[in-house]
Amino acid sequence: MKKPVGRQVRKLVYKLKLVVSTRLAFLFLFTLFYWVYYFIYQRANLQLSQVVFNFSAGVFTGAVAHVAVAKFIGPLLFGRCFCGWACWNASLFDFLPVRKPKRLLPEKYYMYKYVVLAAVLALPFLLIYAGFTFQGRSAQFKWLLIENAVIYGLGILLAFVLGDRRAFCKYLCPAGALMTITSPRSILKIEKNHLHCNRCRKCEEICPMDVPILNYISANQRVSDPECILCIECVKSCPKNCLTVGLGHKSDTTPEFGRSY
């Protein structure tokens, strides 16, 4: 006998909830791996500024390899999955007990992270000029601790002031800014399936990155938004099961609406 549709839908929602819990578990485990193995044991800094220090010393491993794979070339395949599933900063932000209602800032605030990106790439040149090359293990570790203390501090402050766990990611993160260059061309994207959308906007309300999901699906386009971190919260929240994660290149052109960067 065929199972009632309501029961099937409930089963599907339950399975998706498990996937999202799995996402937080992934975030936690990746963070543990990065901190214990790379940062504390290897004493390697994988942050963006270290790329400049390494380049200037003719070193192409460590930070250079990490940034190339996770934050520039990788996003062509899997978008900003790193931000949703593996970032050691996000694993703190996503667990913050923020209760205040989210305050949405105007679109122009999203541009600040490009200024921070420019500053983060320029600062090492000044430090190199002053004689700091941050190549030894202990020097890299010290710089890593300074950078992470600033990121965690700003992230926590913004999260509580704006009531938004991902405020740092949206407005200030230089790595996030770098990823927005290639991630809109990602093969992996959120898209609408054949089911009917009732425009309830639950997906947009839950989206931690304020992606205008309905604009994309109304235009029958895949979600190519540079801010999408493929966290699949929208997929899980949709009461009609209209959204899914799909592979391909269909509708991968920059949409005419939404963010213009």
Ligand code: SF4
């Ligand atoms: S935007 Fe930056 S801090 Fe946020 S998850 Fe991505 S890399 Fe991490």
Ligand code: SF4
């Ligand atoms: S659009 Fe969906 S997958 Fe992308 S950030 Fe928003 S909730 Fe996450």
Ligand code: SF4
């Ligand atoms: S949650 Fe689902 S049904 Fe509601 S607007 Fe989003 S895609 Fe449409």
